[in-house]
Amino acid sequence: MSVISALNPLTASVSIAVMKMTRDRKEPLTEIVSLEDSLSRVLASDFVSPFSLPPFRRAAMDGYAICAAASTGACREKPVLLHVRDEVRAGQSETNYAMDSGIMNAVRIFTGAPVPSDYDCIVMQETAIARNDLRDFPSVQIDRSYQKGQHIAEKGEDVPEGMKVLYRGAAIRAKEIAVLASFGQTDVTVYRKPVVAILPVGDELALPGEALRSGQIFDANSFMVSARLRELGAEVIRHSPIPDCPIALEAAINNAIEQADIIVTTGGVSVGDYDYVKLAAESLGGEPLFTKVVMRPGTPTSAYQFGSKLLVCLSGNPSACFAGVELLLRPVILKAAGRTDYRSEWLEGKLIDAIQKPSPYPRYARAFVYRTEKEWMVEPLRNDKSGNVAAFARANALVLIQAGGAGADAGQEVRFVSLTI
Numbered sequence: 001m002s003v004i005s006a007l008n009p010l011t012a013s014v015s016i017a018v019m020k021m022t023r024d025r026k027e028p029l030t031e032i033v034s035l036e037d038s039l040s041r042v043l044a045s046d047f048v049s050p051f052s053l054p055p056f057r058r059a060a061m062d063g064y065a066i067c068a069a070a071s072t073g074a075c076r077e078k079p080v081l082l083h084v085r086d087e088v089r090a091g092q093s094e095t096n097y098a099m100d101s102g103i104m105n106a107v108r109i110f111t112g113a114p115v116p117s118d119y120d121c122i123v124m125q126e127t128a129i130a131r132n133d134l135r136d137f138p139s140v141q142i143d144r145s146y147q148k149g150q151h152i153a154e155k156g157e158d159v160p161e162g163m164k165v166l167y168r169g170a171a172i173r174a175k176e177i178a179v180l181a182s183f184g185q186t187d188v189t190v191y192r193k194p195v196v197a198i199l200p201v202g203d204e205l206a207l208p209g210e211a212l213r214s215g216q217i218f219d220a221n222s223f224m225v226s227a228r229l230r231e232l233g234a235e236v237i238r239h240s241p242i243p244d245c246p247i248a249l250e251a252a253i254n255n256a257i258e259q260a261d262i263i264v265t266t267g268g269v270s271v272g273d274y275d276y277v278k279l280a281a282e283s284l285g286g287e288p289l290f291t292k293v294v295m296r297p298g299t300p301t302s303a304y305q306f307g308s309k310l311l312v313c314l315s316g317n318p319s320a321c322f323a324g325v326e327l328l329l330r331p332v333i334l335k336a337a338g339r340t341d342y343r344s345e346w347l348e349g350k351l352i353d354a355i356q357k358p359s360p361y362p363r364y365a366r367a368f369v370y371r372t373e374k375e376w377m378v379e380p381l382r383n384d385k386s387g388n389v390a391a392f393a394r395a396n397a398l399v400l401i402q403a404g405g406a407g408a409d410a411g412q413e414v415r416f417v418s419l420t421i
Contacts, residue, residue, distance in 0.1 A: 012290040014327050014362070018343075020289040021303055021310060021332045028191040028338050035180055038172045040233060041190035042338035047166040050183055052156030057115040059088075061151040064128055064140050065107040065119035068148045079143040081131065082106040088113040106140050115152055122151035169340030171233070171421075191338030193235040197256035198222050201249060201268035201277060202316060205241035221266040221321045225314070228325050231421055233337035234262075244268065250280040257284075257309050261336060264329065267316025269300045277313050278302065286311055296359045298324045319392070323364045326398055326419060344417045349376030351399070351412045358405040366395035369416055378416055395419065 012020065030044040059065065066082060074080040085105045090112035106123075107116055115122070129141040159165060165179055172188070180188060200222035208218050219241055226238045237259055242252045249268070256263040268277040278291065286304030293301045297320035304311040310332070314324040327344065334342035355365055368379045378399050381392060399416040401408045408414055 008292070010288055010290050011292040011294065013294050017290050017293050017301075017303070017328055018331050021312070021328070022335045022342070024305075025310075025332070025335050026308070028194065028336060030189055031192050032187050032189050035177060035186055035188055038180075038188040038190055039174075039177060041172050041188070041193075042233065043166055043168055043170045043172055043176070044189045044191045044338060046164050046168050047180065047183075047185075049159045049161055049163045049165050052161045053159040053182060054153050054155060054157065056155055057117075058153050059109045059111055059113045059115055059122050059151065060153050061122050061124045062110050063125040063151070064123045065109045065115050066121060066123055066142070066146070067103045067105075067119055068121045068146050068150070070103045071121075071123075071142050071144065071146045074142050074145055076143045079129075079141045080104075081139050081141055084108055084130075084138040084140050088116065108140075120148045120152070121146045124151065167340075169338055171339060171341075193233060194262060194333060194336035195237065195260040196229050196234045196262045196264060196333070197237045197239065197260035198225050198229075199239050199249075199252050199256060199263065199265045200241045200316075201244065201265055202241060203244045205267075207240060221314075221316060221318060224318075224322065225264060225266060225325055225329075229264075229329070229333055232330060232333045233339070234333050244276060246276045246279055246283075249276050250283055253280055253311065254284055257306055257311075261309060262332065263309065263311045265311070265313045266321050267314075269302055269313045269315055271300070281311055281313070293324075293328070294361050295323065295327070296361045296363045298327075298364075299361065301328060303328075319366070322366070322392060323398060326417065327364060346400075346415045346417055347376055348413055348415055349378040349399075351408055351410055351414050352377055352379045354408065354410045355380050355399075355401050356407045358407055359401070360403055362403050363401040364398045365401060366392040367397045367399040367416060368394050369397040369399075369418070376416070378414055 033041065064084065070082060071080055083105050085107060087108040089110050092113060107119060109115065109122060123142060123146060127144065131139045131141050166176055170176065200219045204216050205219040206212055206216045222238055226236045229236050239252065242249050253263060265277050268275045281304045286306050289303040289305055291302040292299060297317055298315050300315055301324045302313045312329055314321045331342045331344060349369055357363065366381045368381065369376055378397070380399065381395055396419050397416045398419065399414050401414065
């Protein structure tokens, strides 16, 4: 048990908060979707190759199929002349070409075509000379020696039959779809998407398109959270803003518990007189997993368990909400979607500019990172104030500044987490 947990079991570090929210999540249900609709879904079972790839010996180059022994000793001064007996194109059946054997024969062949069994290497057309002027039949002139198997992809060379090619829990991207299509798959068994309900909380919130009253702001957090969770593989139900009213908030959370696997609130979790999320969660019988996270921004972030349902309460501060999504909610959504690689991957880079703002807790600052030949460079965002939404449009990472009063100096090695999926 950490020192933090020992002092207050409802106060958690980022890693412990993630552990508490993910440890009891059951494997999601599965469904079958079409190959095209499987993009960004999660594979629900290992995929084993039903046959070999390539399924036959095929030419890896345009040129001529020959017997390697026929080219032994060939050179520019003493070239070998071979009789071109036939032509084989990609997609042509092996029974459709002449099977004349003979070491001094060759077959004109094209990339992807099946290689006749009588031949054991391919001469690239760039290194061969077609000769139709020396004999009554087409010939090819070879001026160098070739090895058996040269430029031939043997059956099963890429993937043997029965090999595990894709693994359960992997996100399906373009390359996975290419693999599945290569084996003729039309349907894919995937995990069901987790359903997430998002409840923005606050009297001050208006929806884009509405007229702003005095003292109001447009709700940006719920749209940001919704978009990010859909990127991560969730099915999202985004609600209209809930007023700062305990009865209304309790009813909204109770309704969302019936709708979704995971409920996310934004706002109403601080210690103000009108922050009612904690009161509503406890009134509904939620079991608190944590009510405080040792992080800046986002310290008031909390989570409650309702049976198999999870309520995650994020700050209404844009920077804190953003950090909460990336550090705490992202792993939960990925695991709920069936991903086995749901944990955040931390990298190391060199800080370009100093971050001088001190913090008694670990600080997660928005940054732009890029790779040089030698290392990652971490550029803190300018004007990265906690309530500034526009400032983090350029951010592609969160950089960790250790707790304490010193901040971090330019040139210092720091850890960061990428904001990619």
